[in-house]
Amino acid sequence: MTFNKRFVKRVLMCLLGVLICSFSVGMFNLAAFGVDPFQCFAQGSHSVFSQYMSYGTYYVIISLIMLVIIFIWDKHYINLGTFINMFLTGYIIDFSYGFLVSVFPDPSVVLRSGMLILGVLILCFGSAFYITADLGVSVYDAIALILAKKKIKIKTYVLPFKWIRVATDCLCVALGMVFGKMPGAGTLVTAFFMGPVISFLNHKAAEPFLNWRTPLLEIVKVETDA
DSSP states (O other), X not given: OEEOHHHHHHHXXXXXXXXXXXXXXXXXXXXXXXOOHHHHHHHHHXXXXXXXXXXXXXXXXXXXXXXXXXXXXXXXXXXXXHHHHHHHHHHHHHHHHHHHHHHOSSOOHHHHHHHHHHHHHHHHHHHHHHHHHTSOOOHHHHHHXXXXXXXXXXXTEEOOHHHHHHHHHHHHHHHHHHTTOOOOHHHXXXXXXXXXXXXXXXXXXXXXXXHOOOTTSOOEEOOOOO
């Protein structure tokens, strides 16, 4: 059984990307300037069921519902990363927020502002890494990718991923507001800039890393008895 170094890199990028993205949401929560668009929708709708289940469990449920839709629509984007994201993200967010609150129990406005800026950058960086790994993405990220793949046009202009992502993010913010989750500065920043920043980091960081040849990840061979 043989795994080449590119596959090993893709798995590492996928795991790292999901962990980074999840932790960054905890930073958003601590900053209290608003969460990213999908979390705005998820946390807003969770308020309806908060007395019955934790956020982590609720996140898994809505992810499973979206998974069925994506599987029917275009199952290419369902892979290892999808399930890592689905079953770990909500719980990592709970953990990261609890950890950050224990370290910074009474954060100043300056610290909260720093958390917001760092959280946005980390979220975009993590998203770029696990999207480029192409081992499946979160069910939410898959929506914009599938729409971009289908080359949606406005007259003769084909909408690129970054603008489709802006549109889906704005829709999530609107739905979150319907459920009572008011967007903050962080929500609006990510809604309008996350798509373009992810697209930029895909080309400038994630893809060069994936294609970078390093002796640390040589071809790994695992021989088994016939």
